[in-house]
Amino acid sequence: MRCSTTATPSRSPATNAACKFWIGNIKHAATVGMVLARLVVDGQEQGHHWFRVPLRAKENEPPLPGITILSSDPKGGIQAHQVGGARFTGVRLPREALMARYSRIDADGRFSSTLPDANARFVRSIETFVQERVFPLSAGARAAELAAHLTWRFAGHRGDPPVAGPKGSSERTTVPRPAVPGPAALPRASWLVLDVLAACREMCGSQGFHSHNQIVTLRTDFEVNVTFAGDNSVMAYQVARNAARSPAFARPARTLAERVEQDLGELWRGRPDGSFTHDEAVTLVHARMLGLIMSEHDSDPQVPQPIMDDLVADFAVHRLGAVHRPLSAEREKIDFLAELLAPVPEIVSAPMVDDGYLAAFSRPA
Structure with missing residues (x-):
């Protein structure tokens, strides 16, 4: 998945077109997704970060604007599991959507992080997959x-x-x-x-x-x-x-x-x-x-x-x-x-x- 975000003092982060398949519970039930995306602030690459992205208002309702839900069926197994895909096109997020354990964007659009570089942030992001x-x-x-x-x-x-x-x-x-x-x-x-x-x-x-x-x-x-x-x-x-x-x-x-x-x-x-x-x-x-x-x-x-x-x-x-x-x-x-x-x-x-x-x-x- 390739997903860039931008952050400036005048507007909230916005995601460009990106797609991810084989997401569990995405087809009908999921209302929120955790999205791992590249963060670009004022044209400068800041590495991968996690974002909390609303997908639909309630279960079984249509996706929110800018989000397209796709099907991964037919699957070879786990037929009861509603696996699918999601495409994000111009989805706008508030800066609070950025998971701020190691990085944050202040009200003026300034980025700061306790981790030294983009590579370190990528490693920390991937560690989430351990669970x-x-x-x-x-x-x-x-x-x-x-x-x-x-x-x-x-x-x-x-x-x-x-x-x-x-x-x-x-x-x-x-x-x-x-x-x-x-x-x-x-x-x-x-x-x-x-x-x-x-x-x-x-x-x-x-x-x-x-x-x-x-x-x-x-x-x-x-x-x-x-x-x-x-x-x-x-x-x-x-x-x-x-x-x-x-x-x-x-x-x-x-x-x-x-x-x-x-x-x-x-x-x-x-x-x-x-x-x-x-x-x-x-x-x-x-x-x-x-x-x-x-x-x-x-x-x-x-x-x-x-x-x-x-x-x-x-x-x-x-x-x-x-x-x-x-x-x-x-x-x-x-x-x-x-x-x-x-x-x-x-x-x-x-x-x-x-x-x-x-x-x-x-x-x-």
Whole structure:
């Protein structure tokens, strides 16, 4: 989105033509939008700032003058979410519309900021997206838990009995997740969630492809999170670029994750142009996430160490190219994880969790 604003003593800031798509709740409900725009004062670029822009007077009413609401339909998923676009043409705003945490425009049109330059203001503006990246992480955790639970329950109909999880309770225990959203966390988590959903769908065979059984629908709806709040590949490159410029730590590597990051950083800094490949950038993101998970486990262990060792070893083989070692997948460990990942019963609607599902599904019409 390219949106300029101007501010002079004689008039309020005014936005030129600009457009942004894939805005949540924009089509009918939103009455106010937070717009990230370039601020130009008396012809001088002052960097990106946030503006509070009224969109319509009330829900379901037409947009205000200068604002055109556009549709993004048809979408591949999240059909219940009214996503659309907005075009701003000559929209005039009072100077109070500028979010004034770091910058302000006084009554005489003079601009001032506590941040030194436009680049610093841009970085501060982008930091706002950190909170936005929490939502896909949380949604992904719930989706992966639900898919794993459905798959485990369905497997019980085909052989071993299902785990006795907390079916009648809303209390839950969760696998430790690092509360560190950002360029490293979002791509790693969203890619992993899609892998989990795909594996669960395949393990349920054709029943996993039935929309009533939730897994394929979860995957369709979650697909957008690879792009939402920043494309995964772009953010992985950002992480790699920062790592190539400066080492994350000066001491010798202590863990597998640190060794992978240290080796990649040395490799990139040893190249004349400091370049890296896509696969190398993705591997670094995986290593960063593994390091965060291991650190959180060390400070607040929620799974026994033997299970954690197995999970880390499996992750390292598939994501970091580590040497495979046999895993001891005893029934007790699987039961423990199944109960740990059991979702609250209110979100389980798939009929395949019921013991009599296969008989009911194959019953003659």
